[in-house]
Amino acid sequence: RLVVQILFFCCMSLVLWLAGISPYHFDYDELQDAGILLAKSARILWWLHLAWTMIGFLHIYLTLNRRPQEAHLLQDLIVGIVYLGVALSVIGFVFGAPVGPLIATSGIVVVIIGLALQNTLADVFSGIALALGRAYVIGDWIQLADGTEGRVVETNWRSTNLLSGGYNVVVLPNSVLAKQGVTNRSRPDESHQISLTIRISAIHKPRLVEEVMLAILQGCEGIVMNPPPVVALKTIDAIAIEVELFFRVASAAGRMPAQNEIIDLIYEHCRANGISLAMPAQSLICLPTGEQKEQATPRAISSGAL
Incomplete structure (x- = not known):
């Protein structure tokens, strides 16, 4: 699949080069209506194939390093950044729209959303930090500082799922895992x-x-x-x-x-x-000494007049 994407990307680059069209310069002055439409379509396809090729190389890298499961948070983040960059490039280089004001407006919206979703974002970024640090991977048996333990069966943007010894699934927010001490009982071995x-x-x-x-x-x-x-x-x-x-x-x-x-x-x-x-030790009874026995013995009350 990656080979096909690379071939398509090379073909699109060759077509644009032969037509004298630059994918990163907005210039349609010398083209007619039909030519402008074809040029825009070719540039959009070029940027899309560039994104797919980059994502394909990312998949190959993670597969060769045998980290396709535990690194999927980082993978999703990089894929999102690639698509965002391609979208901004298409807006700026293909349609000629000003990207600067759009980025500034988006920044304000991001700040508002971030304030409203602080806890969720804390879980998301904690999950990214845990994925980068590789404190554990899928299949590891981990134990938290509060005594919670189990085998990691799934990690996602918000939480990590553990299969406990009682065959119950414990859902832990990533922010909780990042704050607590985690003992990985599967390293250096499973013993x-x-x-x-x-x-x-x-x-x-x-x-x-x-x-x-x-x-x-x-x-x-x-x-x-x-x-x-x-x-x-x-x-x-x-x-x-x-x-x-x-x-x-x-x-x-x-x-x-x-x-x-x-x-x-x-x-x-x-x-x-x-x-x-x-x-x-808790069941041992301390017997009183002889003096304590004498003091503890109840004395008979005299029957004389008070």
Whole structure:
């Protein structure tokens, strides 16, 4: 298609050159009525083919760079600028109308429309900025600072659509995405890190707990082993040893199955090795001391006269 457009553009340029007609000079003094009509038509076709050729090169560039979907906002903007430039060129060079006053009047109208559509324009320009920055592309799994996350399924002038883990489509205005911090969980790869905190009774040796937890992670089929999973002994007190497990899954969809498998393996290995879990910190009850018990014991009221 681009080759055909280039051929038509070259043919129109050759025809205008042979006829002695310049597409960017308004001069019909030497032509008759029919000649003026043909000259205007030829110039309009030349400008149209120029626009189509430029747009064709833009499509080829985006396709070769494998960015036809995520860059469509920028593509639409450039196409609009090209058509606007061609329209002004046709008005000025073909019909001889003054373009300056038209641009000035259009500027006033644009200011009025911009004031009336501030929020919409903020979404539009935020979408352009996100497309230029390539913070994410179609198919990436992203997470916002407020906890909203999902896979990018569509981007347009006003919003970005995410498919959440619950298979719901979350529509986010582009201005919201531009203002919040966005974490792209698909870069550098699709793997996701998960952390799981458990509490083991403090009667067991920390080294034994670490070995058992590491064996659990190495025996889990739902996680990736490169980089290897990590067991971190965070804190210890008279009640419990707090252990945090770090492991990665191949994609966001595997987070819940992997976590379920890890919890099941923790239960089995703890029972097999005689390891008992500790009570949650929130469920511990502080018992009063001996002195506090004595003060808290209700005294019998004397039956004597008041």
